[in-house]
Amino acid sequence: MLIRTPPRHDPTASEITPRRVWQRRRELIRAAAAGLALPAAPGLALAQGPKAEPAKLPAKPGPFGTTDKPTPYKDVTTYNNFYEFGLDKDDPVKNAGRLKTRPWTVAVEGEVGKPGTFGIEELLKLAPMEERVYRMRCVEGWSMVIPWVGFPLSELIKRVEPTGNAKFVEFYTLNDPKQMPGVSSSVIAWPYVEGLRMDEANSPLTLLTFGLYGEVLPNQNGAPLRLVVPWKYGFKSGKSLVKIRFVEKQPVTSWNRSAPQEYGFYSNVNPNVDHPRWSQATERRIGEDGFIQRKRPTLMFNGYADQVASLYAGMDLKRFY
Ligand SMILES: Nc1nc2c(c(=O)[nH]1)N[C@H]1C(S)=C(S)[C@@H](COP(=O)(O)O)O[C@H]1N2
Ligand SMILES: [Mo]
Numbered sequence: 001m002l003i004r005t006p007p008r009h010d011p012t013a014s015e016i017t018p019r020r021v022w023q024r025r026r027e028l029i030r031a032a033a034a035g036l037a038l039p040a041a042p043g044l045a046l047a048q049g050p051k052a053e054p055a056k057l058p059a060k061p062g063p064f065g066t067t068d069k070p071t072p073y074k075d076v077t078t079y080n081n082f083y084e085f086g087l088d089k090d091d092p093v094k095n096a097g098r099l100k101t102r103p104w105t106v107a108v109e110g111e112v113g114k115p116g117t118f119g120i121e122e123l124l125k126l127a128p129m130e131e132r133v134y135r136m137r138c139v140e141g142w143s144m145v146i147p148w149v150g151f152p153l154s155e156l157i158k159r160v161e162p163t164g165n166a167k168f169v170e171f172y173t174l175n176d177p178k179q180m181p182g183v184s185s186s187v188i189a190w191p192y193v194e195g196l197r198m199d200e201a202n203s204p205l206t207l208l209t210f211g212l213y214g215e216v217l218p219n220q221n222g223a224p225l226r227l228v229v230p231w232k233y234g235f236k237s238g239k240s241l242v243k244i245r246f247v248e249k250q251p252v253t254s255w256n257r258s259a260p261q262e263y264g265f266y267s268n269v270n271p272n273v274d275h276p277r278w279s280q281a282t283e284r285r286i287g288e289d290g291f292i293q294r295k296r297p298t299l300m301f302n303g304y305a306d307q308v309a310s311l312y313a314g315m316d317l318k319r320f321y
Contacts, residue, residue: 055216057214062132064205064307075144077220080093082222095181099240111162126155131149134148135302148207172245189257194251203307230302232269235255284296
């Protein structure tokens with residue numbers, strides 16, 4: 001059992017500590033609280049081994065964190081939806097390794113005073129990185145708790161100076177058949193396009209995300225940058241973004257185009273509005289499945305009602321699903 005005494009000037013754990021040690025520390029704290037003893041973590045030895053750790057991405061703790069237990073790194077990075085790399089949950093981790101994330105640029109265009117192309121290095125320096133431990137809920141009925149690293153999308157929005165005609169924002173994922181084996185199938189229209197209303201995009205919860213667990217995003221999680229919109233179903237959080245476009249009319253998003261009865265523009269997490277083919281009242285927390293699987297109730301706006309319910313005041317959420 002490896003026990004570490006932090007130096008006296010120790011900043012937040014995620015700033016300086018390799019992910020495995022950091023996660024291990026959290027596990028130990030929880031186990032101690034529950035009166036359990038844990039075996040040594042096999043992952044710790046690997047930290048010095050031949051396979052390099054992903055680059056660190058230091059971050060200060062940010063607001064809106066949930067106290068739910070974070071989903072283990074292994075589940076977060078091996079159970080993914082990223083259809084550009086295949087339809088099965090383990091396809092992204094198997095196939096996304098080939099994605100080249102440098103050089104990388106994001107075009108910002110449309111109804112803005114200062115359109116332009118941002119390099120990834122420039123974006124990384126645009127605002128201070130924060131760690132936000134958010135619940136994520138997939139429309140399929142599973143959820144995770146992920147310590148994301150990023151900053152509010154509003155930081156980028158204010159720099160490009162949207163015009164008065166900018167009512168919505170479109171987000172475009174890379175669409176490269178040479179690197180993405182999944183785009184040869186026509187499950188949805190490529191590129192993957194998602195959209196938000198301007199006030200949703202400017203919500204302090206909406207994150208432009210570059211990392212998780214104190215490290216740069218693994219490719220399968222949407223490297224080098226993605227959106228994270230925690231009160232909406234997971235598919236609204238587009239990965240590997242290459243273009244952000246400000247528009248006047250409500251965008252036609254990829255999922256909305258392929259199955260409009262099932263996936264609306266808003267797609268807010270809502271236990272009272274079922275998917276046409278299944279209930280949305282409960283969810284399964286990945287990493288916590290046991291033999292007797294516990295279903296937990298899905299929360300209105302995924303638990304972020306205090307922050308976002310006012311954005312939808314007066315709207316019929318059964319109609320605007
Ligand atoms: N470009 C792109 N972004 C995407 C997807 C996708 O298939 N392609 N899947 C979405 C869905 S359905 C979910 S649930 C989340 C999953 O994010 P995660 O794998 O990091 O948990 O990514 C979303 N972003
Ligand atoms: Mo999803």
